[in-house]
Amino acid sequence: MKQFELDGEKSGFLFATPDTQAMQMDDFDNPAFLWVQQGEQMWTKVEGQAGKSCASCHGPASSMRGVGATYPKVSKETGKLFALEHQINYCRTERMKASELPWEKPEMLSISTFVMYQSRGLPINVSIDGPAKKFYD
Numbered sequence: 735m736k737q738f739e740l741d742g743e744k745s746g747f748l749f750a751t752p753d754t755q756a757m758q759m760d761d762f763d764n765p766a767f768l769w770v771q772q773g774e775q776m777w778t779k780v781e782g783q784a785g786k787s788c789a790s791c792h793g794p795a796s797s798m799r800g801v802g803a804t805y806p807k808v809s810k811e812t813g814k815l816f817a818l819e820h821q822i823n824y825c826r827t828e829r830m831k832a833s834e835l836p837w838e839k840p841e842m843l844s845i846s847t848f849v850m851y852q853s854r855g856l857p858i859n860v861s862i863d864g865p866a867k868k869f870y871d
């Protein structure tokens with residue numbers, strides 16, 4: 735399965751059982767797609783006092799292609815090491831004037847899975863040097 739290897743590195747997919755691999759390969763069987771579908775609705779849902787949705791600023795979700803694969807990364811605005819969930823909450827509180835979403839709850843799982851889905855098939859592209867180095871040291 736060549737598409738799951740890059741420069742000698744192997745995707746975790748290759749270590750899953752054949753049953754789990756089959757489920758992940760079939761979008762109708764894969765339970766993650768429930769989150770993807772709900773996240774798609776959240777992308778265009780106006781929330782907060784600024785009267786905006788994610789799409790108001792970012793346009794089509796395809797603008798997120800490759801973005802999820804770069805997390806965690808240092809946020810330019812705050813200098814903190816951000817997981818994707820931190821960045822989503824930052825956009826919600828600072829830019830939408832909406833409430834923070836609790837992690838591991840349906841809304842955050844939906845929107846974060848939907849953003850990650852835009853990077854489907856791309857290799858993880860996390861930087862551990864530059865501004866991120868001190869966090870990893």
Ligand code: HEC
Binds near residue numbers: 777788790801
């Ligand atoms: C009022 C405008 C606005 C809204 C609404 C908004 N964002 Fe953002 N978002 C920005 C800006 C500005 C940035 C920083 C510049 C950039 O990276 O595009 C950003 C950055 C991001 C990033 C990081 C991009 C990167 O390259 O690392 C993600 C992910 C993101 N937003 C997701 C969302 C999601 C999901 C929502 C809806 C819950 C949302 N944003 C709502 C303006 C907005």
